[in-house]
Every structure is written in C-alpha cells, then in structure tokens.
Amino acid sequence: MRWLLLTLVLLASSAGLLGWVYLRDRDTHWQPTEPQLAYAAAEGTLGELGGAGCSVGCSAEALTRLAPYSWLARITVRGRTRCVQIDLQTFNLHGPHAPVGVEPHRCPHVA
Amino acid sequence: MRAALDHPRLWRVTALLAALLLGVLVFVCARGSLAVIATRPATSAQAAALPSWAPWCTRGVPRKERLRLAFCARVEGRVLESTHGPTAGETHVAVISDFHIVVVRLPEWEATPQRGTNVVAIGPLFRARDGQQEVQAFRFQTT
Numbered sequence: 001m002r003w004l005l006l007t008l009v010l011l012a013s014s015a016g017l018l019g020w021v022y023l024r025d026r027d028t029h030w031q032p033t034e035p036q037l038a039y040a041a042a043e044g045t046l047g048e049l050g051g052a053g054c055s056v057g058c059s060a061e062a063l064t065r066l067a068p069y070s071w072l073a074r075i076t077v078r079g080r081t082r083c084v085q086i087d088l089q090t091f092n093l094h095g096p097h098a099p100v101g102v103e104p105h106r107c108p109h110v111a
Numbered sequence: 112m113r114a115a116l117d118h119p120r121l122w123r124v125t126a127l128l129a130a131l132l133l134g135v136l137v138f139v140c141a142r143g144s145l146a147v148i149a150t151r152p153a154t155s156a157q158a159a160a161l162p163s164w165a166p167w168c169t170r171g172v173p174r175k176e177r178l179r180l181a182f183c184a185r186v187e188g189r190v191l192e193s194t195h196g197p198t199a200g201e202t203h204v205a206v207i208s209d210f211h212i213v214v215v216r217l218p219e220w221e222a223t224p225q226r227g228t229n230v231v232a233i234g235p236l237f238r239a240r241d242g243q244q245e246v247q248a249f250r251f252q253t254t
Contacts, residue, residue, distance in 0.1 A: 003122030010129035014136055021140055021210050026242045030178060039176035044197065052200045062175075093197060 034069065034088065038062035041086045041101075042073035048099045051077045062086075063108065072105055083107035143188030143208030143229075147236060151182045164250070167233040171218075171249035177237035184236040184246050186213045187254075190228045203245075206230060214245040221251050229254045 032040065039062045046052075046060035057079045063072045069088040074081060083105045091101035148165060152158040158165075168183035188208025195202050202217045204224060215232040217223070224230055232248040239245035 001116065001122075003119055003126045004116060007122055007125040007129045010126060010133050014129070014133045017133070017136055017140065021207070022212060025211055025213075025244045027238060028242045030238050030242055032176065032178070032240075036176045036178070039174070043174075043176060047200070 034065070034071075035062060037088050038065075038071035038073065038086065041071070041088060041091045042075065044091075044093045045073065045084060045086065045099055045102050046075050046077065048093060048102075049075055049077050049082075051075070054078060072108070074107060081107065139189070140207060140210050143186070143206070145188075145209050145211050145213060146185045147181045148183040149181050164233050167250040168235065169249075171234065171247070173235040174216075174237065174247055177239070177245065179235060179237055180244060181236040183234065184213075184244075185231070185233045186211075186215065186246055187231045188213070188229070190224050190226055190230055192226065193223045195223075203239075204230070205243075206232070212243055214239045214241075214243050215251070216245060216247045218248055218251055221248075224253050 039060075042060035042062045046058060051058040051060070054077065057076065059074075059076045061074045063074050063083070066072050066085060071086050071088065072083060073086050074083050076082075085103045085105040087101040087103075089101070091099070093099050146162065148161065148168065152161060162185070164185050165183065173179065186206055186208050188206040188211075191205040191207050191212070193202060193204045200219045202221070202223050204215050204217065206213050206215055215230070231250075231252045231254060232246045233250040234247040235249075237245045237247060
C-alpha cells in the first residue's frame with residue numbers, strides 16, 4: 001500500500017506544480033480601464049480598415065471620450081487619416097456585419 | 112477492495128512512472144530565465160548599470176491598451192502554444208520559463224515558432240487579456 005500512496009503523492013505533486021506555475025503570475029481580477037479598451041478597439045479598427053500588417057504610415061489612437069463608453073479614435077492607414085466614433089459596449093470585430101460599433105466621425109481641428 | 116489494491120509490484124511501477132513524470136515536469140519548468148527591469152532608469156548612472164539587452168527595451172512603441180507591469184523584461188524559454196488574433200497579423204506565444212508562464216506578443220514580421228522551440232523575447236511587460244504576464248517583443252529570437 002505504501003507504493004500506492006507514494007504514487008498518489010507524486011501525481012498530486014505533479015498536478016500541484018503545474019497548477020502553481022500556471023497561477024503564480026496570473027491575475028484573474030484584472031479588468032482593462034475604459035481608455036485601455038478604447039485603445040484596443042482603435043487598434044482592432046485599424047486592422048479592419050486595411051492597416052493589418054502595416055507598420056509604416058499606419059497608426060491608431062484613442063483621442064477623446066465623447067460619452068461613457070463612446071470614444072473618438074483617429075485611424076491612419078498608409079498616410080490617409082480618418083476619425084471614427086467607437087461604442088465600446090457594442091464594438092465587435094467578428095461576424096458578418098463587422099466591425100460593429102464603429103461610425104465615421106469628423107476629426108477634431110488641430111490648433 | 113483491499114485485495115484489489117494489494118499489488119505491490121504494480122504500484123512500484125506506477126510510483127516509478129509518477130516519479131519520472133514529476134522529474135520531467137521539474138526539468139521542463141526549470142529551464143529558461145525571466146529577468147525584469149521594474150522602472151525606466153532615471154539617471155545615466157542607473158542606465159549604465161542595466162544588463163546588455165536593455166537597449167532593446169526602447170526599440171518600439173509600447174501598447175497603450177494594457178496595464179503595464181514593468182518597464183522591460185527578457186524571457187528565455189520554450190514555446191508551449193501559439194495563438195493568432197484577435198486582430199489580423201497579431202500572434203502570441205505562451206512560453207514556459209523558470210517556473211513562469213509568460214505570453215509573448217510577437218513582432219508582426221516574425222513567423223510563428225513551433226511548439227518546443229527555444230525563444231528569447233525582450234520588451235515591455237504588460238498584463239495580458241487572460242491575466243498572465245505578457246512581453247511585447249521588440250526583440251525576438253529563436254535559439
């Protein structure tokens with residue numbers, strides 16, 4: 001019986017080791033802030049508007065908060081800049097009607 | 112019940128296999144290294160004391176949509192898994208290194224490494240979407 005016990009202890013140790021490695025640095029309570037969500041949505045929109053894989057002359061920036069969960073973003077694809085209003089609550093890059101929650105918007109004047 | 116469990120030779124073999132499994136896991140998890148520079152050096156004296164890989168920490172634009180955990184990190188380890196997306200051209204690999212699991216976001220021009228490949232990544236350290244640590248690789252190398 002002691003060999004059986006030893007087997008169980010060793011298997012439990014293996015499972016414990018894997019669980020500890022997986023969980024030790026993980027923070028499951030982390031939630032992105034609204035500006036972080038806006039930046040992520042702007043980056044995703046950039047990809048949808050033809051900026052995927054483009055590193056020169058392409059950028060995405062969350063500019064201002066227009067309303068709760070609604071952000072103005074500036075998207076530049078190969079030198080051409082346009083602005084969009086992103087609704088973070090409905091924003092979705094997947095599905096037949098993607099991108100959802102993105103509407104064209106006038107760009108703010110640069111002083 | 113007791114009679115069914117009374118097979119010392121069988122349990123000796125299973126104990127040996129379980130010990131082998133634990134040994135392999137410890138060996139795999141222990142390999143590699145993770146070094147973190149917590150904050151950007153404020154003075155040139157502090158910058159001079161940084162490791163030789165530190166110049167790579169500023170060779171890119173850090174992403175703004177993630178919580179930043181540290182100025183920079185260098186991770187060396189084996190690739191466990193790779194994923195593509197959510198945006199086109201975005202690739203992440205999970206790396207096991209010195210008893211840590213670190214997600215690495217690859218530069219867009221890098222090919223996805225195969226599972227088991229030894230890799231080195233250098234860049235700012237963020238909190239990934241799934242809660243793990245994530246290095247945005249400004250420097251990525253397979254070794």
